Amino acid sequence: MPEQQEISLSILKKRWLKFKTLKRGYYSFVLLVILYILSWFLPLLVNNRALILSYEGEMYFPVVSGYYAGSEFGQDVPGETIYRQLQATWETEDSDNWMIMPVYPYSPYEDITVTGNKMYDPPSSTHWLGTDNTGRDVFSRLCYAFNISISFALVLTILNYFIGVLIGGSMGYFGGKFDLFFQRIIEIWSSLPMLFVIIIISSIIRPSFFLLIFIYTIVNWIGMTYLMRAEFYREKSKDYVAAALSMGQTNFKVMFKHILPNAMVPIITFFPFAVVGGISALVSLDYLGFGMPPPTPSWGQMLDVGLQNITKAWMVFAPISALFSTLIMVVFIGEAVREAFDPKVYSRLR
């Protein structure tokens, strides 16, 4: 068809099309994106509060509106309503009240204090992956931890790249004293023993999601500056940059409109591996106990608890296989991206 031949593709578009032909990486990418998007709706899927509840003719939405005391729905429990129990009661009584529970009606936070939960409950049809040492549901925690891990890695990587591109790009582009100054700063900065810094900081301040990202960013932005400095240094001497400048383009526009699109290769190819690094970083911190404050669900903490109770196989197996499959999917994506950026048509990985 002649019309189709007329369509011109940008280099990035071509690489995307090639990426799509690399099945292993492409399907990992699609699966991971779907899972990550789903994980933002976890409170609707995995939760111990009812989605919709009708009590004596009135509608309630506990997932959205939050806490309701048990007495409000005529349940004789101290504190919050136990919806699963209430649902069972209403069904046996055959009352007019009804509720719709999430698909998996357990929250990652409800422990042994909630009636019906037991410690070290092995996997069953109710608790798909059993419960842990405090009676919390392992599957539910696994799901929530997935969201936190990926979010942490993504925010960390994007922030690192943003700072790295800005500083590294400026170093390469402006050169001279600016470059020299930042190179010395980076040399000093990169010799900081990062793990100790994090351990010291988290023993002083109670770490939170953004504090951990902040601490990691302080040290990790350096990696990208090396690559970006080299890319910008190479690109700035090309004639299209001289052309843009002779046209009167500002330095900022030249850097980000002209050079950056031509310096995307290291950013895109390293991105999946940086995400892998981010996920493992959070897991190792949590494992050591310097990460997210309890009871935040996290794979590192689950791993830690699992290893303390090594005879309860499900507590070790669950976080390890979740971590393993997530990491391997991201690595598949990374490999496919590398392959898609390879100008040679026939290489490995099919």
Add this chain to the structure above:
Amino acid sequence: MSKNTLVDVKNLSVHFPVHGGVFSKRVATVKAVDGINFSIDRKQIVGMVGESGCGKTTVGRAMINILRHVAPDVEIGGSIEYHFGDEIVDFASLSSSEVRKYRSRVQMIFQDPYASLNPRMTVAQIISEPLQLHTDMTNKEQAERVGWLLDKVGLQPEQARRYPHEFSGGQRQRVGIARALATNPDLIICDEPVSALDVSIQAQVINLMMDLQDEFDVSYLFIAHDLSVVEHISDKIAVMYLGDMAEYGNAQDVYHQPRHPYSKALLSAVPLPDPSRKNRKRIVLEGDVPTPLNKPSGCAFRTRCPIAQPACAESKPEFKEQAKDHFVACPLVE
């Protein structure tokens, strides 16, 4: 200096400091351009020739003020005075932000058509960029102008949506020409615009540039090392040697009656498609071009000059008007 003068280059020098040692002290200076004088009138084509490394490209880049970008510590002396209407603007002394509003008046065509177009932008984006910067055109007007320009340079307006890698070298250079013409500039600096192209394409592109010069009333500074091309299109020819100007005058005078010994040698090397003249004397210069790091004293050409005398080493020869509009930097041929 006539009323028609577009740009007047006076005593222009471009020196690049060389740093070395532990404390990055200045150890030497590359005198890429060392005090040259010439001027370009409106609608005039000035050809600039000289061998590799003589400073031709540096002159061109100094004239559009983009040297400081690659080498922030470059030292630019003298003046490059543009006469835009009643305004006189000295590009040598202005900072790059001050020069910005005059950018639309002076444009450049680059040597390598593969490097001078951003591979991530479509032809339409490339050509409309100067329009976005210097005009108030709406997107639609810009698209129309891009189509019109593409038509002018012999490409199809439908090709505007393509990327540079889908074009051949000659076509890319046409895109570069269209970009340079987009804002109706007064002067276009052509930095060896055809030397990266196939010979058959060279003629096409040069003829195109000549036609466009007529139509757009633009001046060219045509930098090349091919004298026959320069003679064909230029009104004036400037011959450079190692950062100095050896000879400057009307194209016919310089080409047919060269005075400076370097110009003579350069011209004798031009291949002629004329078998009856195959026995003409070929002047072969001895030795290599000295390095601009350590230029010979006095006349820079004296180390290779067939008529050099001891006096040549003493002082730099004056760039003197030996005949009407014919400047030569050699007192021995006066």
